Amino acid sequence: MSSAEAEPTDAESSDRSADRPTSAPHPLDNAGWYALTGVHADFAQGTGSARRYDPEVSVFSAIEDDSKAAWHDLAMLTGPGGTAVLFRAVEVVAPAGWMVTFAGRGHQMVLTGDPPDLAVPPAMRPLGSDDVPQMLALVELTQPGPFRPRTNELGGYVGIFEGDSLMAMAGQRISIDGFTEISAVCTHPNARRRGYAAVVTTEVARALLRTGVTPFLHVAETNIGALRVYERLGFETRVLTNFVGVKRTE
Numbered sequence: 001m002s003s004a005e006a007e008p009t010d011a012e013s014s015d016r017s018a019d020r021p022t023s024a025p026h027p028l029d030n031a032g033w034y035a036l037t038g039v040h041a042d043f044a045q046g047t048g049s050a051r052r053y054d055p056e057v058s059v060f061s062a063i064e065d066d067s068k069a070a071w072h073d074l075a076m077l078t079g080p081g082g083t084a085v086l087f088r089a090v091e092v093v094a095p096a097g098w099m100v101t102f103a104g105r106g107h108q109m110v111l112t113g114d115p116p117d118l119a120v121p122p123a124m125r126p127l128g129s130d131d132v133p134q135m136l137a138l139v140e141l142t143q144p145g146p147f148r149p150r151t152n153e154l155g156g157y158v159g160i161f162e163g164d165s166l167m168a169m170a171g172q173r174i175s176i177d178g179f180t181e182i183s184a185v186c187t188h189p190n191a192r193r194r195g196y197a198a199v200v201t202t203e204v205a206r207a208l209l210r211t212g213v214t215p216f217l218h219v220a221e222t223n224i225g226a227l228r229v230y231e232r233l234g235f236e237t238r239v240l241t242n243f244v245g246v247k248r249t250e
Contacts, residue, residue, distance in 0.1 A: 026089075027176050027177070027178075027179070028089070028108065028110075028176070028179060028216065028238065028239075029088065029089035029090065029239065030062065030064075030088050030089070031087075031174050031176055031179070031181070032051075032060050032061070032062030032086070032087060032088075032174060033051065033062035033063065033064050034176040034177075035062075035174045035175055035176050036051035036052070036053065036062050037051060038176055038177060039175045039176055039177065040053070040154070040174075040175060043057050043058070043153075043154075045077065046061075046073065046074075046077045047073065047077075048069065048070075048072075048073035049063055049064040049065065049067065049069055049070035049073045049074075050062070050063050050064070050070055050071075050073035050074035050076075050077050051077075052077060052078075052084065054150070055148065056148055056149050056150040057148055057150045057151060057153060057154065058146065058148055058151060058154070058173070059085045059146040059148065060085050060086070060087065060146070060174075061074065061077070061078075061084035061085060061086055062086065063086065066090075066093070068095070071095050071097075071098070075097065075098075075248055075250075078248055079248075080248060080250070081247070081248055082247070082248050083101065083245060083246065083247045083248075084245070084246050084247075085146070085243070085244070085245050085246075086242075086243075086244050086245075086246065087106075087218075087241050087242065087243045087244070088241065088242055089108070089239045089240075089241055089242070090242070091242055092242050092244040092246070094244075094246050097248060097249055097250040098246045098247065098248060098249060099246065099247050099249050100244060100245065100246055101245040101246065101247050102243075102244070102245040103242065103243070103244045103245070104220065104221070104242075104243050105220075105221045105240050105241065105242055105243070106218040106219055106220050106221055106240070106241050106243060107218065107219050107220075107221060107227060107237045107240060107241075108216060108217075108218055108237070108238050108239050108240070108241045109216060109217050109218070109219065109227075109230050109231075109235035109236060109237050109238065110179075110214060110215075110216045110235065110236060110238045111205055111209075111214060111215040111216065111233075111234050111235050112234060112235070112236045113234045114209070114234065115201075115202040115205050115206060115233050115234050116202070116232075116233065116234070118195065118198060118199050118202050119199075120199060120203070121160050121196070121199065123160055123161040123162065124158060124159065124160045124161075124199070124200070124203065125158065125159065125161070126157065126158055126159075127152060127157040127158060127159045127166075127169060127171070128152075129152070131152075131157075131159065131166065132149065132152055134159075134165070134166040135147070135152060135157070135159070135166065135169060135184075136149065137166075138166055138167075138168075138169060138186055138188060139184060139186060141188065141189070142186040142187065142188070142189070144183075144184050144185055144186040145183065145184065145218075147184050151171075151173070151184070152171065154171070154172050154173050154175070155171065155172045155175075156171050156172035156180075156204055156207055156208070157169060157170070157171030157172070157184070157204075158170060158171065158200055158203050158204060159200070160191075160196050160199065160200060162191065165188075166188070167187065167188045167190070167191040167196065168186065168187040168188065168191060168196035168197060168199070168200050169184060169185075169186060169200055170182055170183070170184060170185040170186075170197070170200035170201050170203070170204050171183060171184050171204060172204065172208070175213075178212075178213060178214060179213065179214050179215075179216055180208050180213050180214075180215060180216070181215075181216055181217055181218070182201055182204050182205060182208075182215050182216070182217040183217065183218075185197050185200065185201050185217075185226075197226075197229060198229055198232075198233060201217075201229075201230070201233060202233060205233070215235075216235075216238070217230065217235065218241060218243075221240065
């Protein structure tokens, strides 16, 4: 079912104000929604109270709130048997007609000061479209999180090379007014314990700060090692964010 068929009925439209929370969340509490209806609108699909990234760009979807209308719009967007990946600060409770396929939590961390000065390897440079095959291969090897063939179009990727081989990288993902997420931080197993993850994270963070944007990132609740690295770089946990996969059962 296409999004063109997602128009709600009159009754559903009246639900939008009746069952919608009255207080607006901080934009970072529902960053996917604010990105897809703002800075990243050109990458968005959907109407009403549900959006998703073009699947070639990112796996994430978003709903404006927990209203019946929002879940209806998401159902129309995904189609029968379709899936969505949501992340929000509040608990995501799937209503009737949906099942949860996975769930986890992560620290949402915001940079609160200037990152430290780190020695920059000479073979670090911006990554472009020609580097996508190596970027995809490094992500497949290291599994830092979702990364699609066009994720690099979200911008700001840098990488460290040894010879012609990409050994570490980081870049930008979710972006809203005033905040941009640093993501896909990963290092080849043969290059670990050299501080490369800290270097590429800091490089992306400094580029964002120069434009007046505050960097933030997400790290799995169980990844204590990465959490400590980011704390040393000046990031502080703002909130625990819920990451949930859902699938239509109707």
